Amino acid sequence: MSMKKIKVKLTFTEEILGTANATTTIHDEYIASKAPDAKSREEEIAALGVAEVVEKSMTVFPTLEDGTPFLWDYQVKGFFKDACGVLKKVSGTASSKIKAYKKEIDGLVFVEERKIPYEFKGGMGECQRPLRASTPQGERVALAHSETVPAGATVEFTIDILKDDMETAVREWLDYGKLRGIGQWRNSGKGRFEWEEIENGEKI
Numbered sequence: 238m239s240m241k242k243i244k245v246k247l248t249f250t251e252e253i254l255g256t257a258n259a260t261t262t263i264h265d266e267y268i269a270s271k272a273p274d275a276k277s278r279e280e281e282i283a284a285l286g287v288a289e290v291v292e293k294s295m296t297v298f299p300t301l302e303d304g305t306p307f308l309w310d311y312q313v314k315g316f317f318k319d320a321c322g323v324l325k326k327v328s329g330t331a332s333s334k335i336k337a338y339k340k341e342i343d344g345l346v347f348v349e350e351r352k353i354p355y356e357f358k359g360g361m362g363e364c365q366r367p368l369r370a371s372t373p374q375g376e377r378v379a380l381a382h383s384e385t386v387p388a389g390a391t392v393e394f395t396i397d398i399l400k401d402d403m404e405t406a407v408r409e410w411l412d413y414g415k416l417r418g419i420g421q422w423r424n425s426g427k428g429r430f431e432w433e434e435i436e437n438g439e440k441i
Contacts, residue, residue, distance in 0.1 A: 243398070247392050257298065295383060297383075306386055307352045308392055318339055323417070324410070324413060363382065
């Protein structure tokens with residue numbers, strides 16, 4: 238089987254927000270919160286304190302054993318699907334010629350590395366922002382809280398392409414990263430990046 242390999246390096250121009258729940262028992266806690274005798278949010282805050290309640294609701298990064306945050310391979314493929322879905326609407330793009338694009342990406346484009354560590358200097362940060370939603374009870378505002386990796390961080394990974402005519406599309410999706418990135422709150426510009434093709438860690 239012929240396979241095209243592209244080794245790439247992404248350099249993030251905006252901070253990236255974590256997407257994983259800070260608590261591993263989120264499902265059990267969600268079910269418990271639906272119980273008839275569940276505490277109200279106000280009671281929870283009074284009992285636990287603001288800091289702990291905020292920490293429980295924060296989204297974070299998965300980490301390696303040494304504490305280094307990383308990007309999952311499926312998050313890259315999710316970005317590819319997102320980019321292709323939008324660029325399909327742009328005439329003349331390679332993406333516009335791909336039928337059933339989600340199935341094509343799932344079966345023909347792969348990221349070799351399962352865990353892709355972020356490389357950056359300094360510490361991680363936090364991002365808080367309001368989330369507004371229209372509900373039957375009216376407009377509601379909640380505070381979203383996420384762990385962040387700073388702008389300037391980089392990741393390196395290898396893309397395997399099983400179909401020759403998909404390579405142009407893959408490069409097109411990577412180019413799209415300067416407009417819409419990876420991670421939470423992408424619509425605000427978070428997680429945007431520039432990319433370059435590398436070989437053994439050196440730019441080609």
